[in-house]
Amino acid sequence: MLFEEYVAKPLLAGAGISVPTSRSVRTADEAATVASDIGPCMIKAQVPTGKRGKAGGIRAADDSDSARVAAADILGMDIGGHSVETLLVEAKVPIAHELYAAIVNDQQSQGPLLLFSRHGGMDIEDVAAAHPNDLLQLPIDIRNGIDRNLLELLITPAVPADAVDLLCTTLLNLYEVYINNDA
Known part of the structure; x- marks a missing residue:
């Protein structure tokens, strides 16, 4: 949706x-x-x-x-x-660094897919072309949701250490919005 x-x-x-x-x-x-x-x-x-x-x-x-x-x-x-x-x-809010995050319906896995990149503020297609190794694509098992420990492990290299906890919480909350709105 x-x-x-x-x-x-x-x-x-x-x-x-x-x-x-x-x-x-x-x-x-x-x-x-x-x-x-x-x-x-x-x-x-x-x-x-x-x-x-x-x-x-x-x-x-x-x-x-x-x-x-x-x-x-x-x-x-x-x-x-x-x-x-x-x-x-x-x-307007002050921006130190823009990130990109989305949860989309993945045709291949037939389920939700978390997209995350430390390169925000531009179209995700451009990010994927310019920085293909910096676009995290994490298929999510709809029965189990997102494993926080795995998420921390995957995003830690991309963001400052003091941002990891808040970012993980935000991404988990984003997934809840996805689930609760029949996306």
Whole structure:
């Protein structure tokens, strides 16, 4: 199941995963109002497809005026065959390093597959092409879930030691979201 970000974020937050403050909007004026409440933010097209950033569907805004302009530019865009009708206005957060994590339905194993890379902030296809050895692909036995000890062993080389525990907890919580939402 492919969730739009504005639908997925509350599910993640409900599972104990930290997410930035955000609200979905449908007009440029609503985006400006939200931006005035949360401050510097990202304006993100909400469509059920990837490559939103490359298509111009994700823009930074420092204030309500720039949020209004960005929202007006993005609304109505066609991204991957989908017209942008909804935006997510999300608080900017400082980023030390972006990671990539997803749980997808794997055609080969006919079950969930955890994808993880220390190279976040770009399309996973680009990560796989540029850094094929840095993309962890862990098939998950739906009956047993993810073994935390195995997960720690697999991700430890990719992240700082002080991040391993939090990252393992986050990935296990992500799996719970997957299971609890009939993904």
